[in-house]
Amino acid sequence: MSSSNEATVAVVAKVIQKFSDVAGGLLPLLHEIQAKIGFIPKDCVPQIARGMGLSRAEVHGVISFYHDFHDQPRGEKTIHLCRAEACQAMGSRNLERHVKRRLGIDYGDTTPDGRFSLEPVYCLGNCACSPSIRIDDDVHARVDAARFDELLDGI
Amino acid sequence: MLKVFVPADTTACALGADAVAEEIALQARNRDMDISLVRNGSRGAFWLEPLVEVEAEGERYAFGPVSAGDIAGLLEAGFPAQCEHALFLGKLTDIEWLARQDRLTFNRAGQVDPLSLDDYKQHGGYEGLNKALDMSPAEIVDAVTESGLRGRGGAAFPTGIKWRTVLDAPANKKYVTANADEGDSGTYADRLLMEADPFQLIEGMTICAMAVGATEGYIYLRSEYPKALGVLQQAIRSAEKANLLGKNICASGRDFKLHIRVGAGAYICGEETSMLESLEGKRGLVRFKPPLPAIEGLFGKPTVVNNVLTLAAVSTVLAKGAAYYRDYGSGRSRGTLSVQLAGNIRRGGLVEVPFGASLRELVEDFGGGTASGRPVRAIQVGGPLGAYLPASQWDTPLDYEAFSAVGAMLGHGGVVVFDDSVDMLEQARFAMEFCAVESCGKCTPCRIGSVRGVEIIDKIAGNENRSANLELLEDLCETLDAGSLCAMGGLTPMPVRSAVKYFPQDFARNNEAES
Numbered sequence: 202m203s204s205s206n207e208a209t210v211a212v213v214a215k216v217i218q219k220f221s222d223v224a225g226g227l228l229p230l231l232h233e234i235q236a237k238i239g240f241i242p243k244d245c246v247p248q249i250a251r252g253m254g255l256s257r258a259e260v261h262g263v264i265s266f267y268h269d270f271h272d273q274p275r276g277e278k279t280i281h282l283c284r285a286e287a288c289q290a291m292g293s294r295n296l297e298r299h300v301k302r303r304l305g306i307d308y309g310d311t312t313p314d315g316r317f318s319l320e321p322v323y324c325l326g327n328c329a330c331s332p333s334i335r336i337d338d339d340v341h342a343r344v345d346a347a348r349f350d351e352l353l354d355g356i
Numbered sequence: 357m358l359k360v361f362v363p364a365d366t367t368a369c370a371l372g373a374d375a376v377a378e379e380i381a382l383q384a385r386n387r388d389m390d391i392s393l394v395r396n397g398s399r400g401a402f403w404l405e406p407l408v409e410v411e412a413e414g415e416r417y418a419f420g421p422v423s424a425g426d427i428a429g430l431l432e433a434g435f436p437a438q439c440e441h442a443l444f445l446g447k448l449t450d451i452e453w454l455a456r457q458d459r460l461t462f463n464r465a466g467q468v469d470p471l472s473l474d475d476y477k478q479h480g481g482y483e484g485l486n487k488a489l490d491m492s493p494a495e496i497v498d499a500v501t502e503s504g505l506r507g508r509g510g511a512a513f514p515t516g517i518k519w520r521t522v523l524d525a526p527a528n529k530k531y532v533t534a535n536a537d538e539g540d541s542g543t544y545a546d547r548l549l550m551e552a553d554p555f556q557l558i559e560g561m562t563i564c565a566m567a568v569g570a571t572e573g574y575i576y577l578r579s580e581y582p583k584a585l586g587v588l589q590q591a592i593r594s595a596e597k598a599n600l601l602g603k604n605i606c607a608s609g610r611d612f613k614l615h616i617r618v619g620a621g622a623y624i625c626g627e628e629t630s631m632l633e634s635l636e637g638k639r640g641l642v643r644f645k646p647p648l649p650a651i652e653g654l655f656g657k658p659t660v661v662n663n664v665l666t667l668a669a670v671s672t673v674l675a676k677g678a679a680y681y682r683d684y685g686s687g688r689s690r691g692t693l694s695v696q697l698a699g700n701i702r703r704g705g706l707v708e709v710p711f712g713a714s715l716r717e718l719v720e721d722f723g724g725g726t727a728s729g730r731p732v733r734a735i736q737v738g739g740p741l742g743a744y745l746p747a748s749q750w751d752t753p754l755d756y757e758a759f760s761a762v763g764a765m766l767g768h769g770g771v772v773v774f775d776d777s778v779d780m781l782e783q784a785r786f787a788m789e790f791c792a793v794e795s796c797g798k799c800t801p802c803r804i805g806s807v808r809g810v811e812i813i814d815k816i817a818g819n820e821n822r823s824a825n826l827e828l829l830e831d832l833c834e835t836l837d838a839g840s841l842c843a844m845g846g847l848t849p850m851p852v853r854s855a856v857k858y859f860p861q862d863f864a865r866n867n868e869a870e871s
Contacts, residue, residue, distance in 0.1 A: 227637030266639040267620035285541030290699030290774045325580050326544040327367050329402035329704025338582045342370035
């Protein structure tokens, strides 16, 4: 992968400049790089490490620890499906089967057309109106298979 | 001009509140009606969301649950005045579900514009800080101690004692941190508060800073809460402009700089030492204790780590006095508990009541039973690490010690209801699976034991040496319980054991096939 082209290097350099003096700034830095580029290219790790005064292992360790960070390109939209107990109590296991079948992918995958990535999430804080899914930043309540199809068709 | 309120809360919006607000604005323009649309927070009556309110003659009238398609009909019927319409609920104060609660922490939620500092102050906001600024640090800590307030994140540690430790720790720098990594399934009280009444958290943190001598604070907010982030950012800016944060707060000579840090989707970062690691920009690995965070916390400095609701409650304690707060509650659990009714529940939402009410009262009286209409079979209290309670335990009073006595825990107050279609073996399996996914990996029993737990439960489901595997599962639970540094590994056995103990029939299917 040669995503570390000049444009990427410039974006990362700018973000590093913003956070290099911030105490414990690696998380906000990674969030911002991901927001700007869509993911955190592996090739950027040495640049981030140098800029933040960390080892490459430390940077890689943080990226790989947190579920939110990805080192591969993502779909145009990310669908988070809640797998936690409150949603289970309202039938999320059935919804999960439907969503995977409809999208034709499993958790962590992206549809071949690059439109959707599917991720599990453990609680969206919408537990009084389960099951819940989140499409990018929008949470949807009381989602069953029919409602999911409606939402997907509306995108 | 009439004020119309449509919540901008996550759940309200997940149910269509944005479309409702847009439709009201559009129809009002078309009809030349002079209204002012306020995006308030939610009252927490999520079963009525989107709950639209209209202010007239000093009263609030409620309509709900409203969808965008209802607006034209509502206007025909006379909305926004009181009118004959199926969605008209009467005066807000007449909604029994809300009226029966004792709201200390959530009294402003839904009432005010979350982004208006003036609104906050007009409804009692910053009275607590004003009093605190006239008190010595020790006096503030004493008030919190006397109130009996205990940590609302789940561990229920006495807040005053924690603050005293930080106050007494000599250091050139101290921190206050709010744990807003509300990861427990079935909980949303922190989110609701931050979206509906963000200044209360800011005020509580500022009081804490004055009490312990901290000059910097962090709110560690989970990334799953983007709306709360937006509200908090704006609220912090307003507080800074009004000199309620920053340098020389209210000319007191004291500084308090408040930051927000967003997590990155790791449940374990709700554990206090893991949260501190994450704030330092590291992997969220749990730390050994001691040293306690109160002695060596963030960046090695004395640090208060409190849950959002704990810090928020401090504003009430200071404004109304320790005795006022302590007078609510039962036994050693003082004040109010914010119960979050969730899962398969007819009237789900936030119920703030004094400690001591029974679980049954909450689920049946407030909750109205299941959403599916089927009988309740199990209730999980306290999040994914909490026990599944069978019917025989539903009369347990909501009180830290009473729950502990039956092998359960109140945790952060999440109550997840399951009807009789639940398979408790699946739930036990999920508890182990969740632990495997979210373990930070530091302790072997948690990291590997959870994976083995899933495998053992699968064998039990497949009727493979069932009794031997049930024994092995109990043995594994004991190892996790005794051999883990933090509550993740230590408490994962709680849901598993309660499922096995109280719902044994779910672990004995295909019994006839057992050889």
